Amino acid sequence: MNYQNDLAFARQQDEQDPLKDFRSRFLIPKHNGEDVVYLCGNSLGLQPASAQQYLADQLDTWKNLAVEGWFQGDDPWLDYHKSIAGSIARIVGAQENEVAVMNSLTVNLHLLMVSFYKPDNKRFKIIMEGGAFPSDQYAMESQVKFHGLDPKDAIIEIFPREGEVTLRTEDIIQTIDQHKNELALVLFGGINYYTGQFFDLKAITDAAHAAGAYAGFDLAHAAGNVPVQLHNWGADFACWCSYKYMNSGPGGISGIFVHEKHFTGKELNRFAGWWGYRRDKQFLMAPGFDPEIGAAGWQVSTSPILLLALFKASMAIFDDADGLDTLREKSVRLTGYLEFLIREINQEQGEEVYRIITPADPATRGCQLSVVCKRNARGIFNYLAQNGVIGDWREPDVIRLSPVPLYNTFEDVYKTAGLIADALKAV
Known part of the structure; x- marks a missing residue:
């Protein structure tokens, strides 16, 4: 897939997503009145909106x-x-x-x-x-x-x-x-x-x-x-x-x-x-x-x-959602987009500031990317959290980010990558 580092591209992918309506079937936490970018489904999935009724x-x-x-x-x-x-x-x-x-x-x-x-x-x-x-x-x-x-x-x-x-x-x-x-x-x-x-x-x-x-x-x-x-x-x-x-x-x-x-x-x-x-x-x-x-x-x-x-x-x-085939297809594209954007940041920095240790081959990974932060790792993780991105921290310097196809979007991923880039200057 030919990815683009562009908000319009991300929104276009979301508009064409056959699973786009499933996001509304989950309850998404808020940060400053807006939906958080929740990339921690590898630790705890979001609550289905129907759970209380069940x-x-x-x-x-x-x-x-x-x-x-x-x-x-x-x-x-x-x-x-x-x-x-x-x-x-x-x-x-x-x-x-x-x-x-x-x-x-x-x-x-x-x-x-x-x-x-x-x-x-x-x-x-x-x-x-x-x-x-x-x-x-x-x-x-x-x-x-x-x-x-x-x-x-x-x-x-x-x-x-x-x-x-x-x-x-x-x-x-x-x-x-x-x-x-x-x-x-x-x-x-x-x-x-x-x-x-x-x-x-x-x-x-x-x-x-x-x-x-x-x-x-x-x-x-x-x-x-x-x-x-x-x-x-x-x-x-x-x-x-x-x-x-x-x-x-x-x-x-x-x-x-x-x-x-x-x-x-x-x-x-x-x-x-x-x-x-x-x-x-x-x-x-x-x-x-x-x-x-x-x-x-x-x-x-x-x-x-x-x-x-x-x-x-x-x-x-x-x-x-009719099984995992459609979910898997979106997962591969969504995780691939996050990988692409992180590599773009490294290219702009002229060095591998963020090292992805998860395999690059989509067949040998799920929707999680584990990212080693070479500069002020904990500060970067905290910066993401302070700006409404919920990921997962692993000592000593790894941030795990998991875009889940049922409720995450390409715009979620684009916003996260922007904050990952901004964090290099902010912390």
């Missing part, structure tokens, strides 16, 4: 029906979680029975590792990305220790080559092959939270399976952001949060994927609860756990209806 509907059901709300009303609570499963399945490239909406991200990661990390004397190692989000690191460490192993021996972190910021797929594959005789699990993020790199999940899955190991993914920064095909790629399991790109609210409910090939696997351990019991006999209250077929059989606790209602409000918007 929540109020379930509060009314609770008020009017009390416990009978589980079985009566327009959306009986007993199967309320199922009403979101189809939307989620389309977003993560799964069959509907391969996903379940439940718990929070790291809780789900632990529950899935009960099933898919089963170390023995021969196979006990886990391969993961170096610099993964701390929750993943802590989860791996605690799981390894739970099995009586030393994390220094059992966990292999893959870091970029010296002088590089992102990982090469060939290095990931080579490391998997190098440890294939001792490998139990490969656990990667879909997108690295710090650099914004989108990993080749199919290649990682294929390599893990060739090594005789399971492949699982934390899709916290990928679900709702980039297209994934968990079923077709053959991933064994995955989990994600929903409060970033899927706008379910702070601490919103999470979800899991378990490939159908594992539905009848008697060799898999799991921590069981009544909510995961087979639905047709659930109320017989019989002893002995007999799981529901599908990812639902990994559920443990009763669905939190109010959290599900908030999530359902956002899923309705995704459904109306």
Whole structure:
């Protein structure tokens, strides 16, 4: 696409945007009476304008029906979680029975590792990305220790080559092959939270399976952001949060994927609860756990209806946007425009004042750009915030900016770039 550093160009792109009307379906915070430029969907998505009504509907059901709300009303609570499963399945490239909406991200990661990390004397190692989000690191460490192993021996972190910021797929594959005789699990993020790199999940899955190991993914920064095909790629399991790109609210409910090939696997351990019991006999209250077929059989606790209602409000918007294809097409153009404008600033400065560490290839990133500021980084971040641009700060000198296609505009991006340029003089 031939970008132009011009407000008229940005406005023309917004006018031609097939998703332009979706912005009005979100509540945008204000700064000095004007909409902020919100580029922090990688941390917390905006509130759908319909969220309050979805929540109020379930509060009314609770008020009017009390416990009978589980079985009566327009959306009986007993199967309320199922009403979101189809939307989620389309977003993560799964069959509907391969996903379940439940718990929070790291809780789900632990529950899935009960099933898919089963170390023995021969196979006990886990391969993961170096610099993964701390929750993943802590989860791996605690799981390894739970099995009586030393994390220094059992966990292999893959870091970029010296002088590089992102990982090469060939290095990931080579490391998997190098440890294939001792490998139990490969656990990667879909997108690295710090650099914004989108990993080749199919290649990682294929390599893990060739090594005789399971492949699982934390899709916290990928679900709702980039297209994934968990079923077709053959991933064994995955989990994600929903409060970033899927706008379910702070601490919103999470979800899991378990490939159908594992539905009848008697060799898999799991921590069981009544909510995961087979639905047709659930109320017989019989002893002995007999799981529901599908990812639902990994559920443990009763669905939190109010959290599900908030999530359902956002899923309705995704459904109306007709999947991720149109969103992805705009995301590539929108993020590309931000990249173009930042490179224009560097060109005007005669040096790389702002270094983008996110991969340049759109196929290996989502909508996030991580930008290293070489001059007064914190001051520049504060200047953006003082002028109505909400991004995300990461020590020591990185600003993460994420133009989300559902509610961000080309004019948002143009305004942000102007402020990034102005900040060099102002701070």
